[in-house]
Amino acid sequence: MTAAITGGCLCGGVRFSYDGAAGPASYCHCVDCRRATGGPFAVSVRLDAARLTVTGATASHTKASDAGSPITRHFCPACGSPLFTHTAGAPTAYVKAGAFDDPALVRPALEIWTQSRVPWAQVPEGLEHHPRDRNG
Numbered sequence: 001m002t003a004a005i006t007g008g009c010l011c012g013g014v015r016f017s018y019d020g021a022a023g024p025a026s027y028c029h030c031v032d033c034r035r036a037t038g039g040p041f042a043v044s045v046r047l048d049a050a051r052l053t054v055t056g057a058t059a060s061h062t063k064a065s066d067a068g069s070p071i072t073r074h075f076c077p078a079c080g081s082p083l084f085t086h087t088a089g090a091p092t093a094y095v096k097a098g099a100f101d102d103p104a105l106v107r108p109a110l111e112i113w114t115q116s117r118v119p120w121a122q123v124p125e126g127l128e129h130h131p132r133d134r135n136g
């Protein structure tokens with residue numbers, strides 16, 4: 001079977017593949033994502049965690065989000081590239097859009113945590129947006 005989506009980190013030590021279509025991509029303006037990515041926001045693609053295959057060990061860091069739920073961010077221990085967010089037991093994983101081999105597969109759909117958006121963040125027009133998380 002040919003994976004529809006592949007990607008990985010800067011050094012190639014961690015690779016992933018996914019056998020479905022990419023879910024919507026969200027721009028997250030929360031302070032934690034800004035710090036973790038080093039950019040104005042994180043762009044993450046929602047995928048079904050059960051269909052995501054990761055090769056190579058990731059390191060991870062878990063911290064409660066501003067909304068209070070624990071978020072585990074996985075990254076490459078060798079090159080530091082942020083790769084995906086997945087909390088144990090959750091059905092979804094959020095893969096960093098910049099890790100995709102083919103960026104054309106990324107479909108921006110929404111912005112979250114716009115209450116902490118920085119003035120130098122530029123995003124496409126017309127996205128659904130939420131001041132806090134998807135429920136806020």
Ligand SMILES: [Zn+2]
Binds near residue numbers: 078
């Ligand atoms: Zn790496």
Ligand SMILES: [Zn+2]
Binds near residue numbers: 030031032033034042
């Ligand atoms: Zn965030």
